Amino acid sequence: MGSKSKAKKAVIVVISIIVAAGICGGTFFALNGRSENVSAESAYREYTASKGSITVGISESGTASVNRSYISFPVSAEVEEVYVKVGSVVKSGDKIAKLSTDDIDEVKTQYESQLFSAKLELDAAITESKTKLAQAENTYRSNLLESGSAEETYQLSVTKIQNDISSAEKNLADLKEQLAEYEALAGSYPSDYKVYSEYDEKYDTYNETYESYSDIYDGYKDVYKQYEKTLKEYEKELSDIKDEYNEYLESVQDDISELTKLQNNIEQAKTALDEAYKALERAKNSSVSSSSDDSSSGSGSSSQSSNNSLSSAQEKYNEALENYDEAVSAYGSPEKSRYLTIEMRKEKYENKVTAAENKITEYKEMMEDYSEMMEEYADMMSDHSKEMNKYKAELDEYNSDYTKLYGNMDEEDIAKKISSLKSEIKNAEYELERVTLNSEDSELSALQIRDSSILGASTAEETYNQTVAQINKGISDKQDSYNKLEKEYNTLLENLGDGIYIYADCDGSVASVNMSEGGTIGANQSVASIMDSSEVYVSVSVSEDDISSVSVGQAASVTLSSYEGIAIDGEIDTIAVEPSRSSGSVSYAVSVKIYPSENITIYEGMTCEVTFLQKQVSNVVYVNAQAVEYKGNGISAVLVYDENGSVAEKEVITGFSDGRYVEIISGLSAGDTVLAESAVRMS
Numbered sequence: 001m002g003s004k005s006k007a008k009k010a011v012i013v014v015i016s017i018i019v020a021a022g023i024c025g026g027t028f029f030a031l032n033g034r035s036e037n038v039s040a041e042s043a044y045r046e047y048t049a050s051k052g053s054i055t056v057g058i059s060e061s062g063t064a065s066v067n068r069s070y071i072s073f074p075v076s077a078e079v080e081e082v083y084v085k086v087g088s089v090v091k092s093g094d095k096i097a098k099l100s101t102d103d104i105d106e107v108k109t110q111y112e113s114q115l116f117s118a119k120l121e122l123d124a125a126i127t128e129s130k131t132k133l134a135q136a137e138n139t140y141r142s143n144l145l146e147s148g149s150a151e152e153t154y155q156l157s158v159t160k161i162q163n164d165i166s167s168a169e170k171n172l173a174d175l176k177e178q179l180a181e182y183e184a185l186a187g188s189y190p191s192d193y194k195v196y197s198e199y200d201e202k203y204d205t206y207n208e209t210y211e212s213y214s215d216i217y218d219g220y221k222d223v224y225k226q227y228e229k230t231l232k233e234y235e236k237e238l239s240d241i242k243d244e245y246n247e248y249l250e251s252v253q254d255d256i257s258e259l260t261k262l263q264n265n266i267e268q269a270k271t272a273l274d275e276a277y278k279a280l281e282r283a284k285n286s287s288v289s290s291s292s293d294d295s296s297s298g299s300g301s302s303s304q305s306s307n308n309s310l311s312s313a314q315e316k317y318n319e320a321l322e323n324y325d326e327a328v329s330a331y332g333s334p335e336k337s338r339y340l341t342i343e344m345r346k347e348k349y350e351n352k353v354t355a356a357e358n359k360i361t362e363y364k365e366m367m368e369d370y371s372e373m374m375e376e377y378a379d380m381m382s383d384h385s386k387e388m389n390k391y392k393a394e395l396d397e398y399n400s401d402y403t404k405l406y407g408n409m410d411e412e413d414i415a416k417k418i419s420s421l422k423s424e425i426k427n428a429e430y431e432l433e434r435v436t437l438n439s440e441d442s443e444l445s446a447l448q449i450r451d452s453s454i455l456g457a458s459t460a461e462e463t464y465n466q467t468v469a470q471i472n473k474g475i476s477d478k479q480d481s482y483n484k485l486e487k488e489y490n491t492l493l494e495n496l497g498d499g500i501y502i503y504a505d506c507d508g509s510v511a512s513v514n515m516s517e518g519g520t521i522g523a524n525q526s527v528a529s530i531m532d533s534s535e536v537y538v539s540v541s542v543s544e545d546d547i548s549s550v551s552v553g554q555a556a557s558v559t560l561s562s563y564e565g566i567a568i569d570g571e572i573d574t575i576a577v578e579p580s581r582s583s584g585s586v587s588y589a590v591s592v593k594i595y596p597s598e599n600i601t602i603y604e605g606m607t608c609e610v611t612f613l614q615k616q617v618s619n620v621v622y623v624n625a626q627a628v629e630y631k632g633n634g635i636s637a638v639l640v641y642d643e644n645g646s647v648a649e650k651e652v653i654t655g656f657s658d659g660r661y662v663e664i665i666s667g668l669s670a671g672d673t674v675l676a677e678s679a680v681r682m683s
Contacts, residue, residue: 043677044639044647044675044676044677045626045675045676046673046674046675047623047624047626047627047673047674047675047676048623048671048672048673048674049621049622049623049664049668049669049670049671049672049673049674050621050622050623050670051619051620051621051622051670052618052619052620052622053616053617053618053619053620054616054617054620054622054656054657054658054661054663055557055611055613055615055616055658056613056614056615056616056658056659057556057557057611057612057613057614057615057616058542058546058549058550058611058612058614059609059610059611059612060540060541060542060590060609060610060612061540061607061608061609061610062538062539062540062541062592062607062608062609062610063538063539063605063606063607063608064536064537064538064560064594064602064603064604064605064606064607064608065536065537065538065539065604065605066508066531066532066533066535066536066537066602066603066604067531067532067535067536067537068511068529068530068531068532069505069506069508069529069530069531069532069535070526070528070529071096071502071504071505071526071527071528071529071530072524072525072526072527073099073502073521073524073525073527076520076521076522077099077100077500077520077521078099078100078518078519078520079097079098079099079515079516079517079518079519079520079521079527080097080098080099080100080517080518081097081098081517082096082097082513082515082516082517083095083096083097083098084096084097084510084513084528085510085513086510086511086512086513087509087510088509088510089508089509089510090504090507090508090509090510090530091504091507092484092503092504092505092506092507093484093503093504094503094504095501095502095503095504096501096502096503096504096527096528097501097502097515097527097528098500098501098502099500099501099502099521100500108489108493111485111489112489114485115482115485115486115489118478118481118482118485119482121478121481121482122475122478122479122481122482125474125475125478126475129471129472129474129475132467132471133468133471136464136467136468136471137464139464139467140464153446153449154446154447154449157442157443157446157449158443158446161435161439161442161443161446162439164435164439165432165435165436165439168428168431168432168435168436169432171428171431172425172428172429172432175421175424175425175428176425178421179418179421179422179425182414182417182418182421183418185405185406185409185414186411186414186415186418188405189406189411189414190411192402192405192406193406193410193411195398196398196399196402199394199395199398199399200395202391203388203391203392203395206384206387206388206391207388209384210381210384210385210388213377213380213381213384214381216377217374217377217378217381220370220373220374220377221374223370224367224370224371224374227363227366227367227370228367230363231360231363231364231367234356234359234360234363235360237356238353238356238357238360241349241352241353241356242353244349245346245349245350245352245353248345248346248349249346252342252345255338255342256342259331259335259338259339259342262327262330262331262335263331263339265327265330265331266324266327266328266331268327269320269323269324269326269327269328270324270327272320272323272324273317273320273321273323273324275320276313276316276317276319276320276321277317277320279313279316279317280310280313280314280316280317282313283309283310283312283313283314284310284313286309286310287307287309287310440632440633443633444630444632444633447653448654448655448656448665502527502528504530505530506530506532506533506534506535507532507533507534508530508531508532508533508534509530509531509533509601510528510529510530510531511529511530511531512528512529513527513528514526514527514528515527515528531603531604533596533601533602535593536593536594536595536596536602537573537591537592537593537594538558538570538591538592538594538608538610539589539590539591539592540589540590540592540608540610541580541587541588541589541590542587542588542590542612543585543586543587544579544585544586544587544588547575547587547588547590549612549614550572550575550590550612551572551575552572552573552574552575553571553572554571554572554612554613555569555570555571555612555613555616556569556570556571556572556592556594556610556611556612556613557569557570557610557611557613558570558592558594558608558609558610558611559608559609560600560602560606560607560608561606561607561608561609562606563600566600568594568595568596568597568600569594569595570592570593570594570595570610571592571593572590572591572592572593572612573591573592573593574590574591575588575589575590575591576588576589576590592610615656617655617656617663620655620656620663620664620665621663621664621668621669621670622661622662622663622664623638623661623662623664623668623674624660624661624662624674624676625657625659625660625661625662626676627639627674627675627676628652628654628662630654631651635651635653636651636652636653636654636662637649637650637651637652638650638652638667638668638674638675639674639675639676639677640672640673640674640675641673641675647675650667650668651667652664652665652666652667652668653665653666653667
């Protein structure tokens with residue numbers, strides 16, 4: 001069931017109870033002559049102040065389940081007699097069955113082991129009780145201390161209420177101040193943003209120009225680097241050509257020397273031949289001249305000398321011609337071909353070298369041109385950068401002032417902030433109004449808490465005594481368990497001649513019997529089961545809307561359909577972590593352990609109504625809420641009969657309320673009659 005439907009159900013229940021209370025607990029009458037101050041037409045209902053508990057909690061329907069105790073025996077044995085059947089009511093310690101004595105030694109050993117374990121548990125409980133007693137005493141002292149500081153806590157609460165109002169007023173004033181600031185910003189923003197935009201656009205122009213220069217410079221630089229790379233390739237190429245040329249020259253050095261020698265021989269032989277030819281021509285001319293002279297003189301001596309010279313010259317010429325022919329013959333076609341090949345190869349290499357050197361010279365000249373252009377653009381970039389940095393400083397200064405004033409907001413952001421502040425101001429005005437209106441209720445609540453703390457101190461000793469009693473009971477239960485086991489063991493030893501008995505380990509009703517007379521039971525086999533009336537649980541489903549309001553250990557009150565009007569105390573034992581889903585709703589299984597009295601027998605499956613106690617005040621005076629009028633500042637009033645029988649107003653101090661009844665801390669006693677004016681008018 002959802003929270004809304006539950007709320008409706010709760011309203012209906014409250015209205016029904018109020019009507020019933022009016023019918024059963026109050027007397028409806030018309031006031032006639034009781035007071036001269038009250039109109040004869042006023043109708044009143046009487047209510048009686050009672051003493052008891054006021055409880056607020058969540059109610060759910062559930063089903064009871066009784067813990068089942070399974071009875072077993074530690075050894076195998078033959079059953080001689082069975083004393084119970086299904087439905088038998090037994091008490092703890094009652095005989096369930098009688099066994100034979102064949103395995104008595106094993107039985108004695110098992111009992112001794114159980115006695116040892118029970119003694120350990122008893123000792124542990126005694127040790128734990130010391131810690132619990134110390135905690136209970138600390139809680140008791142804490143309650144006394146809280147009572148002592150109740151007035152101070154109340155004054156702090158009043159101060160907090162005043163501070164809340166002051167904080168709400170300050171928050172409203174701060175928001176209005178912020179609104180005025182932002183509205184001023186909205187007025188100055190257009191002109192300031194225009195100046196800022198002009199600065200920004202101018203800087204963008206500077207930046208674009210600089211980037212343009214930078215792009216051109218980078219382009220030149222890239223080309224220069226490419227040329228530089230190509231130049232290195234050409235220089236390497238020139239070096240490779242020269243190396244190859246030198247290698248070739250080294251490889252044909254012997255051939256060159258040989259061919260050069262043959263060429264030199266021809267040149268020398270040609271020179272010698274030319275000189276011999278010239279000498280022969282001179283000798284011939286000299287011989288002709290000598291013959292003429294001899295003829296005219298008739299002497300032959302001059303002619304003979306000339307002939308000898310001619311003959312000698314002819315011989316030298318012939319010798320020179322022979323030497324020349326030999327030199328020419330030695331430098332024949334193979335040698336000429338070799339020489340021509342070498343010269344062509346040399347020329348080819350020299351042409352390559354020249355071409356490479358020309359390329360290198362050309363690239364160096366182009367690189368010089370690009371270097372000059374790079375320097376030119378570098379100077380332009382430097383000059384532009386200085387100018388841009390100067391302007392950037394101006395822009396940064398303006399931007400700093402602009403950012404301090406507007407931050408990252410634009411016109412739309414400022415408009416949104418103004419709208420948001422107006423909305424916040426409305427909320428702040430509402431909050432101021434709320435805390436102002438609630439201050440009286442808050443102060444009343446603080447007063448009630450103070451009075452409740454003072455009252456709580458009066459019950460602290462009782463709570464402490466109850467806790468001590470519970471701790472002692474826990475030890476007593478452990479002692480009883482040990483004594484019971486010891487008694488069983490001693491009884492076993494005393495009655496060994498009669499037999500061995502199986503006993504009930506709890507109070508309750510026998511649910512099953514798994515043995516028969518003459519049969520044999522196995523070791524630790526379940527021979528019977530008992531519905532343990534001391535271990536009763538109620539399972540309920542709590543919706544996801546209410547599950548956060550309950551916790552393990554929380555007190556609960558349980559009523560059973562079979563025992564109308566009887567409330568049984570209980571507490572939450574477990575809360576399921578995994579949810580149950582049905583028709584779109586989510587709920588959680590909650591198990592409540594209850595403590596029924598001896599005169600109530602609870603059977604498996606009985607239907608119950610569980611109320612999880614969220615707050616409860618006990619042993620207090622209370623009246624119907626319709627009879628109380630709240631005056632404020634912690635003061636309330638009720639109508640009562642004065643000593644003359646007239647209706648008079650009486651001040652009371654109120655405390656806790658569940659919506660139907662109101663705790664009266666002071667001003668009334670149990671049994672007092674109070675009045676509530678009815679909307680019904682009697683003529």
